[in-house]
Each structure stands twice: as structure tokens, then as C-alpha cells.
Amino acid sequence: MMKIEAIIQPSRFESVKDALREIGIEGMTVTEVRGHGRQKGHTEVYRGREYTVDLLPKIKLEMVLPDALANRVVDTILKTAKTGKIGDGKIFLSRVEEAIRIRNEERGENAL
């Protein structure tokens, strides 16, 4: 099983979600987050005082998938989340050892 964490532009979120649903992804966890990579923030000016805002709002998607699906999901996210500008975000993949469904204690890929 693979865990996919994708940090994307908030403006791309709806498209990414729709595309993932089309390829049959049923579940995901979404968080509104703030952060920055190479993208610079912006400055705000209030009555002459400048504030640099360098933590920008992003959306974080988390999914745990059977190995076979992982590549397709990564491709889909790449295709739909990309605007070509700095600040498009990143995708992280990691291996998951176990998954358990709380309701009936199913384990492994059955629990996904």
C-alpha cells in the first residue's frame, strides 16, 4: 500500500478532486494548510506598515491506495494540478505497513 500526500494550489482542488473521482478514487482526506517552498510570499501594507506574508494557503490531499493504483493517481494529480507556475506544490509517496478499518477490523488492502 502507498500513501500519497499532495500539496496543491487551492484553485486547482476542484479539478483534481473531479479527475480522481473519474478514475475511481473514492476516499481522500483534505486539509487546508499554509506553507511555502520556493514560492515567495507577498507583502501587505496597512497604513504604511508593510507585512510580508510568506506562508500561503494550500490544500493537502492524503490518500492511501493499493500499489497498483498509485501511479495512475500521481499521473492524474500531475495533469490536473499543474499550472506551470512556481507554487504548484508537491507530491510525496510513502509505503504504508498496515491499514485497519475501525468498524469491522478488516486489515490490509481490504480496509482501503
Place this chain on the structure above:
Amino acid sequence: MKCVGWKCSFRLVLVLGAVLLAAVPLSAQQPPVSPAAPAATASAPTPEMHKAVTDKLAQLDKDVKAAQSAGDNAWMLTSAALVLMMTGPGLALFYGGLVRRKNTLAIMMQSFALMALITVLWALVGYSLCFGGNGPVIGSFEHAFLKGVGADPNPDYAGTIPQATFMVYQLMFAIITPALITGATAERMKFSGTVLFMTLWFLVVYAPLAHMVWGKGGLLNAVGGRFPCLDFAGGTVVHISSGVSALVCALYMGKRTGYPKVPMPPHSLVLSFIGACLLWVGWFGFNAGSALAASSLATSAFVATHFAAAAAALGWSAAEWLKNGRASALGAISGAVAGLVAITPASGFVGPMPALAIGLIAGVVCYLMVTKIKAIFGYDDALDAFGVHGAGGTIGALLTGVFAQTVINPIFGADKPAGGLDGHWGQVGNQLVGVLIAWGFALLGTILILKITDMITGVRVSEEHESDGLDITQHGEEAYNLES
């Protein structure tokens, strides 16, 4: 002016005119007395007819006065309500949005507490200290506990409305003035200290200044004062006094912890935006109401007020646009408030064109005050009470001396010029004296009161409380309970 001799004579002319007008059809309606040849019968009016006409005239005189009083009273009660709306919710929202989230309720509560506190003080002694007696510096205890303040007009101030209306209208000014100071002490002043400071400040600074400028026999009263100072609606009494006191408070208390390194952006400009719009509307009661009658002078002040606010919003925005490449919402609303401040003393003395000029100048100067001058001196006037009210009030007071027009308000007499451009440049000197006295009074009074307050309750919260926020530490509640 709050009390003006010219207005009394103006009223007299009005009443006489109305009586005359009423009398003409009256004589025409007496066909048996004056038939086709009036000259023949005019020589023999019977005593009964004479009495009937006199009675009728007296009745008409009474009716005209009652009608005028009703009109004036309606406008003045409306104005009083509008001015209260400037403090709550106007100023409370304006300031509330500018502070950080953790101090929202505290700053709103300061405005609200003043609505209650000053009202009670006003009833006990405040009104009397401002408008009782005829001393040069402070009023008397003549009207303490509102003795003698009822339905009868007080001809010294407003001869056509019940004195109780005048009293409650003036109260609203006394409420907003100390509330303006809380902009400088925001995010770090104890609530107990605020209550004590404001009580003393109202008695020691506001009451004497109000009496000096507006009170009968006052040193700076435009009519009969030693230095006749033009202040239609409170440029010196309200804005210079609060603005300068605000600067003293900011210097005495020191900067907020972390200022200017830690970012302290406004937590909700939406609140500030609504507040500023309410202030703009409320200001019509403040300035046009200061005519103390539903008169053409009230209209003139209303118009001047509106035009100055608009020009100042444009002035501040343009300055900001040139400097930053953008016009911000906060800049536009701050500019409007600065223009409203600056037009306050001038509103009943100038026409629309000078009002545009005063607004534009105030918008640009106040922008420079809060962005440049504050940065150069490094004081932490948290919400720019001094930069907007102190600076705007001073500019407005001086420009009133320049622009006042006899054609708008013949304050010194119909044939005498009012301001500099009218040909009376000495008025700018009088305005300067008024400004200096108000500055000096506010400066010394506030230092003294801060020392006393510091000894009794303390002025500033601990660093820990400041960091936790005043909502929790001073009031035990939070403005936003997002989880609940």
C-alpha cells in the same frame, strides 16, 4: 457655534416675518371692517376689534414658535441619536476591526463602557461643568443633577428646543471624545485603568475645554470670548483634545510588546469598513446637528461635511496609490474619517468648495502623519488616534480661520468678514491661540491624570496578559469562539 447671538436675532426676524405674513391675509379676511374703501373705515376701529386682532396675533406668534420648536426638536433628537451611533457601534467597529483578534472585545467594551460611564457623570455634574454658569474656564454647579434642565429652552445655547434636548445632544459629544483616545492605548491598557483615567479625563480636560469654547463667557467662545475661536462642531474640543491626549498616552505607556517587529495587522477590515461608514453617516448629526436647529445652516454644514469626507477619501487614496501602486480599502476609509475630523470645526462656516479643499488637504496630511511621521518618531499610536484626530483636528481648526465665510455664517456680524479669505486674516491667529490652548490643556491634563491613574490602578497590563490578549485577561471572554 453652539451659542450664537446672530441666531437669536435671526429667529426674531423669522418669527416677525411669519407674523407679518399671517397678518396680511388676516386683515383681508375682514370684509365688514375693510370694504372697498379702507381709508374711510381705518379711522374708526372699535376696541373689541383691536383686542381680537391682538389676541389673534399673539396666538399666531405662539403657534409659529411651537411649530419651529417642533421642527428643530425633531432634528436635534435625531442628531443626538446619530452622534451616539458614532461611538456604538461606529467607532467600536472601526477600532475593533483594526486590533488583533485577541483584543477585539476589549476595545469595543471600552467604547461601550464610556457610553454608560460618561452618561452617568454627565447627569451628576458633567453637563453643569460644561454649560452651567459663565466663567472663562469652567462652568458651575448651576445644573448639577440636571437641576433646571427640562422642557424650557435655554436661550444662551439653543432658544428653540427644550434644554433637555440640548443637554442630551451635548452628552453624545462627551461620550465619543474619550472613546477616540482608546485608539492610542489599544491592546495594552488595563480596563480598570481605562475607567479611572476616562473619568478623570472627562472632568479635568473635556469639561473645561468644552466650556471655554462653547460655554457662555468661555475664553475661546466665538461670540464674546477673549480669543474668539471658530469651532462649529468640536475640532478643538473633541478632536484636538482627544488626539493630543492620545499621543501623550501612547508615549507614556510605551509600545506594544514586539512593536514594530512583530506583525500586528488588522484582524478584520470588514468590521472597520462598516464602522467607518457608520461614522460617516453619524457625522451628519455631529456637524449639521451643531446648528442646533433644523435650519439652512444645518443644511450647509451637512453638505460641507459630506464633501470634505469624499475629498479626503480621494486624497488619502491618491497619496497611497502613488506611493504603493495600490489604493487600499483601509486607506480610503481612514481618509474619509480624516476629512470628517478636519471639516468638523469648519462645517458651519464654509461652503462646498472650501470643504473640498479642507478634505483633500486633510486626507493627504493625515496619510503622511500615520505613515511617515509616526515611523520617524517611533511612537506606537496603535490605531492612529493622534495621526487622524490630533493632526486632522489641528489642520481643520487652522483652515477654518482661512476659509470661514460670512456669507455662510455671519458669526461676527453681517458686514464683518469671518476668515482669512474673507479679509480677516487675524482669525487665523485666533484659531492658532485656540489650538495652542487646547494642545497645552490636553497635554498637561493627560500627563497629570496618567500619573494619578498609574498610582491607583496602574495603566498597562503585564506582558503576559498582553500576550494572552485583553479579551481573556481583562474581561474573561473571547470575541470569537470558533469551536462552539
